[in-house]
Amino acid sequence: xxxxxxxFFAQIGGEDxxxxxxxxxxGVIGPGQAFAKEFGDQAEIVTTVYCGDSYFAEHIAKAxxxxxxxxAAAQPDVVLVGPAFNAGRYGMACGAVAQxxxxxxxxxxxxxxxxxxxxxxxxxxxxxxxxxxxxxVGMREAVPRMARLALKLARGEEIxxxxxxxxxxxxxxxxxxxxxxxxxRAVAMLLRKMAGxxxxxxxxxxxxxxxxxxxxxPDAGQALVAxxxxxxxxxxxxxxxxxxxxxxxxxxxxxxxxxxxxxDQYQTVHGGYDPTYANADPDRVLPVDAARALEKxxxxxxxxxxxxxxxxxxxxxxxxxxxxxxxxQALKNDGVQAVILTST
Amino acid sequence: MVKELERAGLPTVHICTIAPISQTVGANRxxxxxxxxxxLGNPVLTPKEEFILxxxxxxxxxxxxxxxxxxxxxxxxxxxxxxxxxxxxxMPLEQAxxxxx
Numbered sequence: 377x378x379x380x381x382x383x384f385f386a387q388i389g390g391e392d393x394x395x396x397x398x399x400x401x402x403g404v405i406g407p408g409q410a411f412a413k414e415f416g417d418q419a420e421i422v423t424t425v426y427c428g429d430s431y432f433a434e435h436i437a438k439a440x441x442x443x444x445x446x447x448a449a450a451q452p453d454v455v456l457v458g459p460a461f462n463a464g465r466y467g468m469a470c471g472a473v474a475q476x477x478x479x480x481x482x483x484x485x486x487x488x489x490x491x492x493x494x495x496x497x498x499x500x501x502x503x504x505x506x507x508x509x510x511x512x513v514g515m516r517e518a519v520p521r522m523a524r525l526a527l528k529l530a531r532g533e534e535i536x537x538x539x540x541x542x543x544x545x546x547x548x549x550x551x552x553x554x555x556x557x558x559x560x561r562a563v564a565m566l567l568r569k570m571a572g573x574x575x576x577x578x579x580x581x582x583x584x585x586x587x588x589x590x591x592x593x594p595d596a597g598q599a600l601v602a603x604x605x606x607x608x609x610x611x612x613x614x615x616x617x618x619x620x621x622x623x624x625x626x627x628x629x630x631x632x633x634x635x636x637x638x639x640d641q642y643q644t645v646h647g648g649y650d651p652t653y654a655n656a657d658p659d660r661v662l663p664v665d666a667a668r669a670l671e672k673x674x675x676x677x678x679x680x681x682x683x684x685x686x687x688x689x690x691x692x693x694x695x696x697x698x699x700x701x702x703x704x705q706a707l708k709n710d711g712v713q714a715v716i717l718t719s720t
Numbered sequence: 721m722v723k724e725l726e727r728a729g730l731p732t733v734h735i736c737t738i739a740p741i742s743q744t745v746g747a748n749r750x751x752x753x754x755x756x757x758x759x760l761g762n763p764v765l766t767p768k769e770e771f772i773l774x775x776x777x778x779x780x781x782x783x784x785x786x787x788x789x790x791x792x793x794x795x796x797x798x799x800x801x802x803x804x805x806x807x808x809x810x811m812p813l814e815q816a817x818x819x820x821x
Contacts, residue, residue: 394756430756433738464741465756494741587723589748589789590731596782606721607759653758659774660761666775675782688721700721704728714785715725716778719736720756 377415377526378423378452379408380443380473382466386426391650394465396428398439400446407515411456414523419530423450425473429465430649436472444476452483453530457503459488459518460495462510462690464648471499478502484529488518491544492693504535504543510622510690595677599713602680604703606688606696607661607720608646609637609654618687620647626686626699628706631679636665648689649720661718680712688719722747733781735759739794749784750794751777 383393385406404412405424412421425446432439447455455477457470467489474485485503489496490510506521508514521542528535538545554561561578568575593599610618616627637658644654644661659665662683670676684703688696707715723746725732734747737759742750753759760774784795 391757434755436740465738468738468741494744498740498744585723586746587727587748589791589793590726590729592731592788593785596785599785601782601785604721604725649757651757653761653763656763657761657767657770660758660763660770663760663774663778666760666771666778669771669775670778670782675779686721696721697724700724701728703721704725704730707725707730708728712730715730715732716781716785717722717725717732717734718753718759719734719742720759 377419377421377454377456377530378425378447378450379404379411379421380447380455380457380470381406381424381426382460382469383426383428386424388426394428394430394650397431398425398427398442398446400425407519410515410519411523414520415527418527421456422452427469429463429469432469432472433465436468439469440472440476443473444480447477448481454526455483455485456522456526457485457487459506459508459515459522460493461488461508461512461514462490462493464494467493467495468498471495471502474503475499486522486526486529488522489544496544500544501546501548504546506542507544593714596714597674597677599677600680600711601676601678601714601716602707602712603662603664603667603683604715604717605662605683605685605719607654607718608644608687609642609658609662609685610645612641612643614643614645618645618685620645620687621689623687623689623691624695626684626703628682628684630682631664632681634664635668637662646687646689646720661720663718680707680710731785733784735777735781743792743794746792748789748792750792751781751784752794752796753777
């Protein structure tokens with residue numbers, strides 16, 4: 377088998393090494409040891425391929441191609457990716473590696489993701505992704521479940537449906553002969569439903585949570601425009617103590633009289649990227665200086681007097697939706713007509 | 721967040737580095753940014769060049785807010801195209817579900 381890891385789990389370094397291009401090493405690294413223990417003498421991780429999270433996210437096609445090449449060289453029977461839990465960049469990387477391996481090498485891939493990880497929605501059909509917790513505390517549970525599926529695939533055994541085998545649905549449909557006809561199964565299901573008993577649908581309706589685009593501004597030069605960021609830019613000292621990850625709150629701060637975010641007065645508290653560049657010039661994340669210049673030129677009617685901020689790092693979808701619902705209300709109450717939201 | 725702001729009727733543009741994530745989550749107006757640790761800047765440039773870059777991204781964002789769209793749209797720079805973002809795969813309804821025995 378070949379194992380794909382990010383720079384952190386490959387023990388190269390943290391955010392300071394997130395720009396590392398793909399490379400490979402013989403044998404196991406980090407979580408690979410836990411897999412090796414599970415595999416015993418039934419399988420072996422011969423190569424570990426790893427890449428920095430930011431490098432991958434910023435060069436998806438190139439990183440994917442290189443990783444597939446490195447993996448192909450080891451001629452594995454199965455490829456393991458992650459687990460990446462709810463780490464967004466890492467999850468996307470695991471998904472992209474799975475896509476490349478599945479499409480170009482036709483080798484099965486097993487991974488581990490938290491269901492809200494965007495890598496799952498985007499790449500779910502390319503791997504068997506075991507459902508994990510949101511953070512690495514879920515490693516101990518994830519490894520044996522991934523290992524079991526990987527061994528099954530390595531032996532060429534048939535993989536059953538998601539609920540039975542413990543992986544997240546891949547959006548694939550498989551034909552089979554049911555012991556009873558559809559009419560009988562439908563009546564049985566209806567009777568359970570009428571009796572208030574639990575039942576499992578054979579055809580869950582897909583959820584399409586799409587919002588139709590809001591109407592465009594006729595002219596931004598006449599509009600009140602607000603800045604919002606998930607990049608964690610706060611006044612120095614983080615007065616509202618917004619957490620560096622899994623934020624349960626947001627804050628808003630005045631921009632009255634502010635024409636430029638100076639590093640003496642603002643900083644980032646986002647824990648998911650290297651803060652060096654944002655701390656040196658916070659406008660790189662929350663572009664107040666350029667927005668003020670455009671306001672002066674008349675390209676923006678006026679800039680709303682406050683900005684809203686949270687940290688988008690492992691933040692749950694439910695929290696993010698709640699924050700934005702409340703922010704939208706506050707902005708609309710003050711007559712804001714459009715929003716520029718920046719993310720890292 | 722972008723989606724909820726739009727749901728409330730506020731046209732919202734998302735300036736972000738990983739456009740495919742924004743597309744997957746469902747933002748409607750997307751402007752791809754520079755890099756994860758500095759979406760609206762680039763430390764290898766001079767401060768003046770960086771300011772021009774940042775202002776340019778905001779101008780593109782304003783143009784996005786002024787554009788009538790019917791579906792998700794990525795407003796990218798034609799001269800420096802992104803690596804092709806893969807749109808989220810939506811299968812036809814008949815293939816969209818796992819079927820259990």
